[in-house]
Amino acid sequence: MPAAATLLRDIFGFDAFRPGQEDIVNAVAGGRDVLAIMPTGGGKSLCFQLPALMRDGVTVVISPLIALMRDQVRALRAAGVEAGALTSGNTEDETAAVWRALDEGRLKLLYIAPERLAAGSAMGMLRRINVSMIAVDEAHCVSQWGHDFRPDYLRIGELRRALDVPLAAFTATADAETQAEIVEKLFDGRAPDTFLHGFDRPNIHLAFQAKDGPRKQITTFAAARKGQPGIVYCGTRARTESLAQALREAGHSAIAYHGGMEADARRAVEQRFNTEDGLIVVATVAFGMGVDKPDIRWVAHADLPKSIEAYYQEIGRAGRDGAPAETLTLFGPDDIRLRRAQIDEGLAPPERRAADHARLNALLGLAEALECRRVQLLRYFGEEAQPCGNCDLCDAPPATFDGTEAVQKALSAILRTDEWFGAGHLIDILTGKVTEKVRARGHDGLPTFGVGRDIARPMWQGIFRQMMGHDLIRPDPDRHGALRMTDPAVPILKGKAQITLRRDTLAVKDRRPAVKT
Numbered sequence: 001m002p003a004a005a006t007l008l009r010d011i012f013g014f015d016a017f018r019p020g021q022e023d024i025v026n027a028v029a030g031g032r033d034v035l036a037i038m039p040t041g042g043g044k045s046l047c048f049q050l051p052a053l054m055r056d057g058v059t060v061v062i063s064p065l066i067a068l069m070r071d072q073v074r075a076l077r078a079a080g081v082e083a084g085a086l087t088s089g090n091t092e093d094e095t096a097a098v099w100r101a102l103d104e105g106r107l108k109l110l111y112i113a114p115e116r117l118a119a120g121s122a123m124g125m126l127r128r129i130n131v132s133m134i135a136v137d138e139a140h141c142v143s144q145w146g147h148d149f150r151p152d153y154l155r156i157g158e159l160r161r162a163l164d165v166p167l168a169a170f171t172a173t174a175d176a177e178t179q180a181e182i183v184e185k186l187f188d189g190r191a192p193d194t195f196l197h198g199f200d201r202p203n204i205h206l207a208f209q210a211k212d213g214p215r216k217q218i219t220t221f222a223a224a225r226k227g228q229p230g231i232v233y234c235g236t237r238a239r240t241e242s243l244a245q246a247l248r249e250a251g252h253s254a255i256a257y258h259g260g261m262e263a264d265a266r267r268a269v270e271q272r273f274n275t276e277d278g279l280i281v282v283a284t285v286a287f288g289m290g291v292d293k294p295d296i297r298w299v300a301h302a303d304l305p306k307s308i309e310a311y312y313q314e315i316g317r318a319g320r321d322g323a324p325a326e327t328l329t330l331f332g333p334d335d336i337r338l339r340r341a342q343i344d345e346g347l348a349p350p351e352r353r354a355a356d357h358a359r360l361n362a363l364l365g366l367a368e369a370l371e372c373r374r375v376q377l378l379r380y381f382g383e384e385a386q387p388c389g390n391c392d393l394c395d396a397p398p399a400t401f402d403g404t405e406a407v408q409k410a411l412s413a414i415l416r417t418d419e420w421f422g423a424g425h426l427i428d429i430l431t432g433k434v435t436e437k438v439r440a441r442g443h444d445g446l447p448t449f450g451v452g453r454d455i456a457r458p459m460w461q462g463i464f465r466q467m468m469g470h471d472l473i474r475p476d477p478d479r480h481g482a483l484r485m486t487d488p489a490v491p492i493l494k495g496k497a498q499i500t501l502r503r504d505t506l507a508v509k510d511r512r513p514a515v516k517t
């Protein structure tokens with residue numbers, strides 16, 4: 001059976017599971033009957049699509065919305081997966097192609113509209129082919145109490161009995177009556193493995209800091225948690241070594257871990273981490289899969305993670321025992337540049353690259369958030385929450401200012417120099433600094449020269465970083481990382497939209513006391 005994590009990356013192009021997905025995927029792939037309750041947008045489809053690829057035979061997917069089915073089939077095909085749909089919207093050719101793929105045993109996922117189950121031919125056909133499992137999307141449609149009742153859904157139970165295969169049911173509706181009815185109608189009352197997780201991990205304190213001497217920021221954070229087991233995630237292998245060294249010099253017990261190490265050496269680190277008190281592992285993302293330590297008290301990111309999903313997964317390794325745990329994520333313009341470049345230089349097709357940029361934007365939005373981080377994080381996964389009182393922004397709301405004018409000045413400096421320069425030179429222009437480069441290019445003659453004198457240089461650096469975080473400007477890999485304006489910046493430049501920025505991101509320091517255990 002192909003490994004779930006490999007398929008996740010190679011077929012779907014995701015670097016990490018979303019909350020809850022991995023457990024559900026394992027149960028479904030293992031042939032269990034499953035009822036999974038996840039918020040809309042939480043990533044349900046992956047929970048049956050991925051197991052469908054791991055199992056032999058065809059997965060039959062029943063979904064109430066034809067448009068949705070067609071979208072999913074199109075996306076799966078684009079990813080190289082054999083999928084087809086039998087719906088009333090099909091052309092004859094499409095239907096013939098699906099039958100052929102079924103006959104030839106090629107199809108992995110067959111989407112069927114529930115009303116097709118009423119037609120005897122579909123039932124007969126499904127009995128003849130090698131069906132490995134049934135997946136039911138929007139399973140609450142089987143419930144007569146709900147507002148989405150679909151009489152045809154009642155036939156699914158019949159189908160399951162006829163085929164005698166595992167069934168996985170998915171819904172976003174969590175109330176007890178609906179759940180009970182799903183169990184009764186789809187599973188004949190035999191309790192399936194049920195997954196109902198909120199995504200929140202309330203014991204984990206969330207914090208971000210703009211990079212301002214990362215080595216010092218990490219050692220300061222660790223010093224306040226001395227003797228407590230923690231993980232420091234780094235973007236590169238070299239950095240794991242140098243940061244582990246710095247932590248040892250500061251008197252911690254710290255060790256590096258990365259994918260370039262021999263398997264034996266890696267296992268030895270995992271072993272030490274599980275058994276030794278207060279060890280810090282300084283690692284690349286390669287560290288984590290084999291770690292099942294419930295009392296990790298803190299996780300720090302010395303470099304920005306790849307995506308919001310990766311962030312959630314990595315901080316989620318802390319505090320599995322439910323006791324308070326602390327996290328700190330550092331981010332800076334170089335991280336943003338690196339992550340953008342990794343996406344742009346990757347081999348992924350354009351749509352996937354756009355989606356990767358969007359996922360990175362979600363994480364940057366979280367980094368530059370103005371209000372409760374947890375509210376924003378959970379909203380991304382489809383869950384509404386109240387301000388948590390356990391994140392840096394709830395602890396100390398940031399000072400903000402109307403950044404519209406400053407952003408307009410910065411954008412105009414970018415445009416007047418034809419989008420060919422990086423932040424350093426642009427800030428020289430804005431603050432009216434006559435450097436050799438400024439003089440050589442004649443930039444001291446620009447109308448924007450010196451218009452930002454009222455703002456100090458470090459503050460400008462923060463503004464440029466926040467502009468990158470809000471995706472108003474992007475480094476162009478074909479222009480040595482020169483900053484270019486993006487479409488969302490246009491309304492701000494034209495004075496049609498405003499933007500609020502944080503004043504303090506450069507000056508925040510770790511003021512939280514260490515967790516007492």
Ligand code: ADP
Nearest residue numbers: 014016017018039040041042043044045046309
């Ligand atoms: P729903 O739970 O509403 O059916 P979907 O399955 O349509 O949600 O997923 C919502 C979005 O989340 C889709 O755009 C999907 O590509 C994305 N998604 C799902 N799983 C992941 C993941 N592990 N990492 C990143 N994005 C994901």
Ligand code: ZN
Nearest residue numbers: 372388391394
């Ligand atoms: Zn909060």
